[in-house]
Structures are given as structure tokens and as C-alpha cells.
Amino acid sequence: MKITRMHGAGGKVMQDLIKNTILGNLENTSVNGGIGLKDLDDGATIPIGDKEIVFTVDGHTVNPIFFPGGDIGRLSVCGTINDLSVMGAEPLALSLSIVLPEGFDIDELDKIMKSINEACKEAGAPIITGDTKVSNVDDIVISSAGVGIVDRGKAIRDSGMKEGDVIIVSGNIGEHGMAILLSREGFEFETNLKSDVAPLNNLIKNVLDAGVDIHAMKDPTRGGLADSLNEMAEKSGLGINIYEEKIPISDEVQSIADALGIDPMTVANEGKVVMAVKKEDAEKALKVLRRHPLGKNAQIIGEVVSEHNRVIMETIVGKRIVDTPIGDPIPRVC
Amino acid sequence: MKITRMHGAGGKVMQDLIKNTILGNLENTSVNGGIGLKDLDDGATIPIGDKEIVFTVDGHTVNPIFFPGGDIGRLSVCGTINDLSVMGAEPLALSLSIVLPEGFDIDELDKIMKSINEACKEAGAPIITGDTKVSNVDDIVISSAGVGIVDRGKAIRDSGMKEGDVIIVSGNIGEHGMAILLSREGFEFETNLKSDVAPLNNLIKNVLDAGVDIHAMKDPTRGGLADSLNEMAEKSGLGINIYEEKIPISDEVQSIADALGIDPMTVANEGKVVMAVKKEDAEKALKVLRRHPLGKNAQIIGEVVSEHNRVIMETIVGKRIVDTPIGDPIPRVC
Ligand SMILES: Nc1ncnc2c1ncn2[C@@H]1O[C@H](COP(=O)(O)OP(=O)(O)OP(=O)(O)O)[C@@H](O)[C@H]1O
Ligand SMILES: Nc1ncnc2c1ncn2[C@@H]1O[C@H](COP(=O)(O)OP(=O)(O)OP(=O)(O)O)[C@@H](O)[C@H]1O
Numbered sequence: 001m002k003i004t005r006m007h008g009a010g011g012k013v014m015q016d017l018i019k020n021t022i023l024g025n026l027e028n029t030s031v032n033g034g035i036g037l038k039d040l041d042d043g044a045t046i047p048i049g050d051k052e053i054v055f056t057v058d059g060h061t062v063n064p065i066f067f068p069g070g071d072i073g074r075l076s077v078c079g080t081i082n083d084l085s086v087m088g089a090e091p092l093a094l095s096l097s098i099v100l101p102e103g104f105d106i107d108e109l110d111k112i113m114k115s116i117n118e119a120c121k122e123a124g125a126p127i128i129t130g131d132t133k134v135s136n137v138d139d140i141v142i143s144s145a146g147v148g149i150v151d152r153g154k155a156i157r158d159s160g161m162k163e164g165d166v167i168i169v170s171g172n173i174g175e176h177g178m179a180i181l182l183s184r185e186g187f188e189f190e191t192n193l194k195s196d197v198a199p200l201n202n203l204i205k206n207v208l209d210a211g212v213d214i215h216a217m218k219d220p221t222r223g224g225l226a227d228s229l230n231e232m233a234e235k236s237g238l239g240i241n242i243y244e245e246k247i248p249i250s251d252e253v254q255s256i257a258d259a260l261g262i263d264p265m266t267v268a269n270e271g272k273v274v275m276a277v278k279k280e281d282a283e284k285a286l287k288v289l290r291r292h293p294l295g296k297n298a299q300i301i302g303e304v305v306s307e308h309n310r311v312i313m314e315t316i317v318g319k320r321i322v323d324t325p326i327g328d329p330i331p332r333v334c
Numbered sequence: 335m336k337i338t339r340m341h342g343a344g345g346k347v348m349q350d351l352i353k354n355t356i357l358g359n360l361e362n363t364s365v366n367g368g369i370g371l372k373d374l375d376d377g378a379t380i381p382i383g384d385k386e387i388v389f390t391v392d393g394h395t396v397n398p399i400f401f402p403g404g405d406i407g408r409l410s411v412c413g414t415i416n417d418l419s420v421m422g423a424e425p426l427a428l429s430l431s432i433v434l435p436e437g438f439d440i441d442e443l444d445k446i447m448k449s450i451n452e453a454c455k456e457a458g459a460p461i462i463t464g465d466t467k468v469s470n471v472d473d474i475v476i477s478s479a480g481v482g483i484v485d486r487g488k489a490i491r492d493s494g495m496k497e498g499d500v501i502i503v504s505g506n507i508g509e510h511g512m513a514i515l516l517s518r519e520g521f522e523f524e525t526n527l528k529s530d531v532a533p534l535n536n537l538i539k540n541v542l543d544a545g546v547d548i549h550a551m552k553d554p555t556r557g558g559l560a561d562s563l564n565e566m567a568e569k570s571g572l573g574i575n576i577y578e579e580k581i582p583i584s585d586e587v588q589s590i591a592d593a594l595g596i597d598p599m600t601v602a603n604e605g606k607v608v609m610a611v612k613k614e615d616a617e618k619a620l621k622v623l624r625r626h627p628l629g630k631n632a633q634i635i636g637e638v639v640s641e642h643n644r645v646i647m648e649t650i651v652g653k654r655i656v657d658t659p660i661g662d663p664i665p666r667v668c
């Protein structure tokens with residue numbers, strides 16, 4: 001069997017590869033009873049004293065490397081900050097592993113580093129270690145790992161939804177993947193669409209500081225909101241009902257998605273969070289989210305139920321099952 | 335200016351790129367007063383309570399991916415374990431970020447994962463988080479970050495040499511780079527040469543547990559022993575005198591190096607450590623090292639002096655300056 005684009009696309013094909021070939025070969029996958037690789041969460045934890053170190057990594061090979069709203073440097077920083085943040089952790093520091101092709105323009109690397117610097121400042125977490133290689137790659141590859149910290153036992157899992165919880169998404173979906181797609185050659189849409197790529201740690205901290213009880217949380221990146229909701233449902237053994245008219249989406253993304261026949265629910269976001277919140281806290285969570293520029297379009301989109309174990313969307317023409325995508329409809333989106 | 339092979343070769347050209355384009359653009363490079371990026375050590379630290387988290391990363395694009403003595407998976411685990419170990423840290427966990435080309439054989443990935451599993455067991459540190467992408471790379475790229483722990487203030491810097499310290503290397507030099515080179519097409523040497531790639535955490539722990547006062551320590555990877563000794567000299571403001579006849583090297587590596595006109599001092603190792611040890615502790619350190627299979631050829635190779643600030647080697651025909659290599663003589667060695 002050979003690797004295809006699908007194996008890196010964040011959907012079912014990739015999940016199977018990770019479960020079989022990666023997890024299937026590793027005998028030890030956790031430390032000190034922390035959250036380990038088997039949990040397949042956004043990151044893992046290492047309990048130390050009364051704290052847990054949260055550890056995560058993402059590699060980035062986005063094409064093009066500069067796109068409306070960001071670039072591969074900003075994407076790398078935000079991707080890693082956001083995986084730490086949706087674990088409920090305070091990000092502390094990042095690593096920066098770069099692979100460059102021969103002939104890469106050092107001025108472009110300079111622009112990428114300036115963008116990394118800005119994103120690190122926004123997130124309040126510095127790059128403290130790194131590595132640089134030159135090899136046979138078509139374009140720059142950046143892998144950024146992150147270390148964060150959370151009080152022991154307080155890490156937020158993606159499996160923790162409870163019946164009756166309210167599902168909230170922090171803003172308009174589909175903007176990152178769509179902006180990447182439209183910035184490629186061959187698309188002639190007149191658009192101001194930008195990637196939403198942003199660090200979410202401050203937004204999420206506001207919600208936690210307000211005392212909101214978040215039972216589960218993810219950043220809906222590859223595979224989009226459809227993938228994240230399905231993972232939250234699968235891992236909790238519960239179902240999610242969502243309402244199409246409540247899902248925040250710009251007219252622009254909606255009309256482009258319609259024109260291209262792409263389901264925006266499966267398109268990657270890089271500056272959004274989806275959370276399952278205790279029912280009583282939902283209005284408070286919404287208020288806090290909307291007060292922050294990155295959460296101004298936050299919406300309650302549905303609730304957690306025990307009658308089924310799927311993600312079901314109510315539309316004007318009836319109900320439909322929202323499945324885990326097989327892959328992402330847009331390749332090399334991150 | 336364009337990126338050349340030299341920018342990833344571990345010598346002076348790479349160091350300048352890192353200082354100018356990477357460090358030069360980052361405003362914040364450390365956390366809580368820990369060891370940061372500006373220190374350009376093997377890893378960085380994050381002080382937390384009475385401990386320091388040690389954090390490091392290496393990317394690997396070695397060619398070929400399977401070579402005598404190892405493969406890219408074993409190399410990734412060991413490279414990261416060793417950077418943690420030479421900081422004096424106990425490795426806790428690793429991340430695994432993989433970029434695969436389309437068409438990569440899943441059976442090969444399976445072999446690599448089995449090798450990763452073995453190396454993790456040897457080192458006693460698991461993979462707990464990771465990421466998988468498929469992109470336009472010629473061959474698999476693996477970036478592995480590592481988290482370790484050390485008592486606060488006890489991290490071992492590469493800058494800490496003191497006058498009179500004894501320089502010890504843990505075994506035969508040049509084996510990794512030479513084995514990689516000879517495994518490539520076009521070389522017709524009859525040889526049993528193998529890469530030395532191995533996790534050094536247990537070896538180093540033995541030395542520390544014996545109470546040896548290690549003032550500075552590095553793993554002499556890209557740029558070889560020449561590069562590591564120069565960095566230790568530069569950062570401490572002191573000089574190092576070494577003796578050619580004391581440097582452990584196999585007849586095989588020596589004769590191939592001679593035949594190819596390569597200085598083995600500049601060839602990468604992946605299972606060796608070089609340390610500057612308090613004079614009174616040198617014999618003890620040597621004894622402890624030699625008791626372990628990975629340290630059986632350990633040697634005292636020289637001492638730290640204040641008369642100059644270079645690395646000077648005494649040979650049978652007189653003294654010569656051992657300079658920081660411009661690059662590694664063998665490309666894509668790790
Ligand atoms: N190569 C790998 N080695 C080990 N674990 C992996 C690897 N690839 C993915 N994983 C694990 O699989 C799970 C899902 O990974 P995935 O990359 O989809 O998560 P994510 O980072 O939250 O999403 P995205 O990469 O789209 O931002 C995570 O727990 C991750 O640690
Ligand atoms: N892309 C990068 N971003 C940030 N820091 C970097 C980057 N590349 C290298 N560094 C830093 O430069 C220093 C030297 O890096 P280098 O990779 O040579 O060290 P090493 O890992 O000990 O050696 P090797 O990679 O040969 O095993 C380290 O402190 C490292 O953190």
C-alpha cells in the first residue's frame with residue numbers, strides 16, 4: 001500500500017493510518033499516567049507535581065506559503081498554540097524545526113521569521129529552540145512543537161462532553177481552507193476572503209477565567225468542524241444535534257462553497273474553537289467569546305444528546321447526518 | 335541570497351543563518367529566565383518550581399533512510415534523546431512530526447515505526463504526540479521534539495568549561511557520517527562500517543550518578559567533534575588542547591577518511607558525547623564510561639587552557655588549529 005494525499009488530509013484515511021501504522025507499533029505512549037498518544041487528543045500531558053506539562057506538535061507544508069491573512073510561519077505558531085489552548089493549557093514556549101529546499105530565497109525566510117515573531121508576541125510564547133536542515137523538498141517545511149502548562153487534572157479533553165451540554169463555535173467557519181484554495185492559480189473569484197489564522201489562547205483563557213465549565217474542546221483544523229464534532233461524539237459515546245441556520249458562516253464562504261460544491265463543514269479553520277459547555281454556562285460563555293475580536297461571531301450551534309451517537313444537522317429540508325470526512329476537500333491546506 | 339546545502343550543514347554558514355535570519359528576527363527567546371535560544375545550546379529550559387523542563391527538537395532528512403546501523407526513525411529518536419541528555423536532563427517524552435511524499439510505501443513506514451519503538455524502549459521515553467502530513471518532499475521527513483527534566487540550576491551548558499578541565503570523548507568518532515556516505519551509490523569500499531546511532535541518556539546518567547562534575551557537554555553531530563569543541567571553546571572564552579593520537583577512531587574510518595580526503599574530526603556522530611570534566615573527576619568519569627557498551631572506547635583527548643581561545647591539536651608533525659568547519663563534508667547526513 002502506498003501513501004496518498006488522503007493520508008495527510010485529517011479525515012478517516014489519516015486516522016486509520018495513525019491508528020494502525022503509528023499507534024499499532026508503539027508499546028509505550030504515555031508518561032506518568034498523563035494523557036497519551038492513545039487518547040488521540042490535540043496534545044498529550046506529562047504530570048509533574050501539581051501541574052501537567054502539555055506537549056503537542058504540528059508540521060506545516062501549506063501551499064502557497066504566503067496567502068491572504070497569513071503565511072506558513074504564522075500558521076505554524078498558531079497551529080501549535082491552538083492545540084495547547086484547546087487542552088486548557090497556558091502556552092509557555094515553542095520549538096521551530098525548519099527544512100529548506102536549496103535555492104530558497106533568504107529574504108522569504110526573513111519575512112517568515114518576522115511573521116513568526118509577530119504571532120509569538122500575540123500569543124505571548126517565544127520560540128526557544130529549533131533546528132535547520134536543507135534537503136530535497138519542493139518548498140519550506142516547518143514543524144513547531146509546543147509546551148504548555150495546566151493544573152493537574154484540569155486539562156480539557158476532547159472526549160469529555162456530557163448529555164445536555166451546549167455546543168459553541170467561536171466564529172465563521174471555512175475561512176482558512178477557502179482562502180488557501182482561492183489563492184491558488186486557476187481560481188478567478190473576486191474576493192476579499194482571508195485566512196482566519198490566529199492564536200486562540202487569550203480568547204480561551206477569557207472563557208476559562210469567567211468560570212465557564214468547558215467539558216470538551218477542539219480546534220477544527222483539517223477535516224473542519226465536521227471532523228471535530230464527530231471526534232467529540234465518538235469519544236464521548238454521545239450524539240450532537242446541530243442546526244444549519246445557527247452555524248456562523250460568511251456569505252462569501254457560503255457562496256464560494258456552493259459554487260465549488262464543497263461542504264464548508266469539512267473545510268479547515270485555523271482560528272476557531274469548538275467547545276461543549278455545561279448548559280447553565282452557555283450564555284456566559286457566548287458573552288465572553290463575543291467580547292473578544294476573535295470571538296465576535298460566536299454562536300451556539302447545537303447540543304449534546306444521548307439518543308444517538310452521531311452528528312445530526314437540522315436543515316430547512318430535514319435532518320442529515322454529518323459524517324467524518326474521508327479527507328479534506330482541499331489538499332495542502334496546512 | 336539563496337539557501338545552499340551549506341546552510342543546513344551544521345558549520346559556520348548555518349550558524350550565521352541562525353544568528354542573523356532566525357535569532358535576529360525574534361524579540362523573545364526565553365521563558366522564566368531559563369536557557370533560551372540566544373544561548374544556542376543543545377536545548378532550552380523552562381524553569382518551573384524546583385525543576386527545569388528541557389525542550390529540544392531536531393528535524394531529519396537523512397539519505398538513505400535505511401542505512402547500516404539504523405534508519406531515519408532510530409536517528410530521530412536518538413538525536414532528540416541525546417540533545418536532552420547532554421543538557422543533563424532525564425528525557426521524559428518525544429513528539430513525532432512526519433511529512434510523507436505521495437507514493438511512499440506504507441510497509442517502509444511500518445519498518446520505521448518499529449525502529450522508533452525499539453529506540454524509544456532503549457531510551458525509556460515514549461512518543462506521546464505527533465502529526466502527519468503528505469506533501470511534495472522527495473522522501474520522508476521526520477521532526478522529533480523532546481521534553482526532559484532536570485533539577486533547577488543543574489542543566490549542563492555547552493559554555494561551562496573551566497581552565498584545567500579534562501576533555502573526554504565517549505568513543506570512536508566519524509562512524510555515523512562515514513557509514514551514511516559509504517551506503518550511497520558509487521562507493522565501492524568493502525566495509526562493515528555501521529552508524530553509531532544510539533541513545534546516550536543511560537550512559538550519561540551513569541556518569542552523573544557517579545558524582546562526576548561535568549562542566550560542559552555536547553553531542554558532536556553535524557560538523558563533528560571539530561564543531562563541538564570549537565563551540566565549547568568559543569562560548570567559554572577558553573582554549574582546548576587535544577592530542578591526535580588520543581582521539582578514538584577505528585582503523586576503518588581513518589583509512590576511508592584518508593582515502594577520501596575527509597577530516598574525520600568534521601564528520602557527524604550520532605552516539606557520542608564530548609564532555610569537559612573537572613580534572614579530579616576525569617579518571618572516574620573514564621572508568622564509568624568504559625563500563626557501558628556505548629562508552630567502551632572512551633578516551634581523555636585533551637584539556638582546557640587559558641593561553642589561547644582556539645582548539646589546537648598536537649600531531650606527530652606539530653600543532654595545527656582545528657577550525658569550526660564551514661559545513662559538513664557529507665550532505666544530508668541527518
Ligand atoms: N506521526 C504521528 N505520530 C504520533 N502521533 C500522531 C502522528 N500523527 C498524528 N498523531 C496523533 O493523532 C492525533 C490526531 O492528530 P492531528 O494532527 O489530526 O491532530 P491536530 O493537530 O489536532 O489536527 P491538525 O494537525 O489538523 O491541526 C493526535 O493525538 C496526534 O498526536
Ligand atoms: N530554525 C531554528 N529556529 C530556532 N532555533 C534554531 C533553528 N535552527 C537551529 N536553532 C538553534 O541553533 C542552535 C544550534 O542548532 P543545531 O541544530 O546545530 O544543534 P544540535 O541539534 O545540537 O545539532 P544537530 O542538529 O546537528 O544535532 C540550537 O540552540 C538550536 O536551538
Ligand SMILES: [Mg+2]
Nearest residue numbers: 042083219221
Ligand atoms: Mg487540534
Ligand SMILES: [Mg+2]
Nearest residue numbers: 058079083221
Ligand atoms: Mg493541530
Ligand SMILES: [Mg+2]
Nearest residue numbers: 130131391392
Ligand atoms: Mg539540531
Ligand SMILES: [Mg+2]
Nearest residue numbers: 376417553555
Ligand atoms: Mg546537539
Ligand SMILES: [Mg+2]
Nearest residue numbers: 392413417555
Ligand atoms: Mg541535535
Ligand SMILES: [Mg+2]
Nearest residue numbers: 057058464465
Ligand atoms: Mg496535527
